Amino acid sequence: xxxxxxxxxxxxxxxxxxxxxxxxxxxxxxxxxxxxxxxxxxxxxxxxxxxxxxxxxxxxxxxxxxxxxxxxxxxxxxxxxxxxxxxxxxxxxxxxxxxxxxxxxxxxxxxx
Amino acid sequence: xxxxxxxxxxxxxxxxxxxxxxxxxxxxxxxxxxxxxxxxxxxxxxxxxxxxxxxxxxxxxxxxxxxxxxxxxxxxxxxxxxxxxxxxxxxxxxxxxxxxxxxxxxxxxxxx
Numbered sequence: 001x002x003x004x005x006x007x008x009x010x011x012x013x014x015x016x017x018x019x020x021x022x023x024x025x026x027x028x029x030x031x032x033x034x035x036x037x038x039x040x041x042x043x044x045x046x047x048x049x050x051x052x053x054x055x056x057x058x059x060x061x062x063x064x065x066x067x068x069x070x071x072x073x074x075x076x077x078x079x080x081x082x083x084x085x086x087x088x089x090x091x092x093x094x095x096x097x098x099x100x101x102x103x104x105x106x107x108x109x110x111x112x
Numbered sequence: 113x114x115x116x117x118x119x120x121x122x123x124x125x126x127x128x129x130x131x132x133x134x135x136x137x138x139x140x141x142x143x144x145x146x147x148x149x150x151x152x153x154x155x156x157x158x159x160x161x162x163x164x165x166x167x168x169x170x171x172x173x174x175x176x177x178x179x180x181x182x183x184x185x186x187x188x189x190x191x192x193x194x195x196x197x198x199x200x201x202x203x204x205x206x207x208x209x210x211x212x213x214x215x216x217x218x219x220x221x222x223x224x
Contacts, residue, residue, distance in 0.1 A: 001170070007136055010141060030122060031210070032209075032210040034212070034213075042217075043215040043217055043218055044155065044202070044215050045215070046212045046213070049212065053212070076184065080124060089155060093209060093210060095209070095210060097209070098143065098160055098162050098168070098209045099139075099157055099160065099171075100145070100157070100212075100213065101157075101168060101171075102147075102154045102155040102156070104151075104153060104154035105154050
């Protein structure tokens with residue numbers, strides 16, 4: 001099955017700086033790559049997703065890039081704010097495979 | 113819309129007891145799934161369903177049963193609780209594979 005890995009496990013950034021989280025996946029058939037944000041004690045919520053026919057997608061301060069050849073995708077957060085502090089999960093799934101495989105998560109700490 | 117709801121929010125069981133975690137959604141989603149979240153392990157898929165009457169195993173199905181008699185409900189049954197099942201359980205639903213999964217608020221289960 002699909003194996004998704006995230007690096008680094010913890011990331012500390014100064015407020016206003018950028019944060020980048022990278023995920024790798026194993027199944028070349030994967031075609032859907034969402035990112036979820038989970039604040040302490042709350043449920044995961046989708047913040048952005050990308051499909052394999054697109055190389056990059058942006059939504060205000062958040063962007064995701066996909067490199068199908070290298071089988072990795074990254075989350076970019078610009079102008080970080082304290083409310084960006086959370087655990088971020090990447091995931092992957094392929095068409096026809098109803099399983100969404102999650103990475104283990106990255107703790108992002110934004111230092112005011 | 114209430115979205116995805118889960119009951120109970122907290123539960124303490126003794127080893128060997130059985131119980132059912134309830135999950136319901138009012139978005140007419142075909143796809144529903146159960147995850148468990150343990151520290152440092154991310155979200156691991158237990159069971160999922162692609163529609164009423166159809167269920168399948170995920171990554172960690174042992175010790176859990178599911179059924180999907182209606183589109184709205186997807187209960188998770190613990191047959192004989194073990195301390196290793198101490199975890200936070202999330203139910204999620206989506207319109208179809210490859211679309212946003214909406215998570216419930218979670219159930220925190222402790223097995224003594």
